[in-house]
Amino acid sequence: MKAIKNILVLLFISISAVSCSGDDGKDGIDGVTGTANVIYSAWLTAPTAAAETIDGTFGMSTTINAPELSEDILAKGSILLYVSFGPDVHTIPYTSTAGGAVNTITAIASTKKIKLFRFRHTGEGTINLPTTLKWRYILIPGGIAASTGKAAKVNYSYMNYQEVCAHFNIAQ
Known part of the structure; x- marks a missing residue:
């Protein structure tokens, strides 16, 4: 009886080990190594912007x-970083008329904060950053450097918002 019990325990362990192998299921998110750790925000509003001069350029800034x-x-x-107004989503930096x-909306990132800055190309006057704008950031931690030959670096600046969301399986 003890021998049968030991055989059943070994059989159970063997079946468990086989059923947990990575070859019988889909391997998570497709893409570059490290993409499973992508962090993204909800759509955020920013506080009221204030006039500021950054590197000699006068504009309006706020921080998320x-x-x-x-x-x-x-x-x-x-x-x-993305900005949404109306039905449109634009990649930052974003230039418009x-x-x-x-004018251009750009961003300056620092630990735990992203400063949003809008300036006119003429350097005269300012154009506001309304609190009705919605902002979303996507943070992609560094993975394996492309120089190791194990992973290719993806240039996300050539992807629009919808393509980035599809690539990382992020709800829009």
Whole structure:
């Protein structure tokens, strides 16, 4: 009886080991090594913008919190930022002719924060960053460097918002 019990335990362990192998299921998210750790925010609103001069350029700025934005991501990862107004989603930096002048919305990332900055190309006056704009960030921690030959670096700047969401399986 003890021999049969030991055989059943060994058989159970063997079946469990086989059924847990990675070859009988889909391997998570397809793509570059490390993409399983992608962090993305909900659509956020930013506080009221204020006039500011950055590197000699006058504009309007505000800041959104990004608590997951670490020194490691700043040094080795990628930060994607999007702005939504109406039905449209645009990649930051974003240049338009809002307010009758060519202007750009750009971002400056630091630990746990992303500063949003809008400036006119003429350097005269400002165009506001309305609190009705919605913002979303996607943080991609660094993975294996492309130089190791194990993974190719993807240039996300050539992908639009919908393509990035599809690539990382992020709900839009």
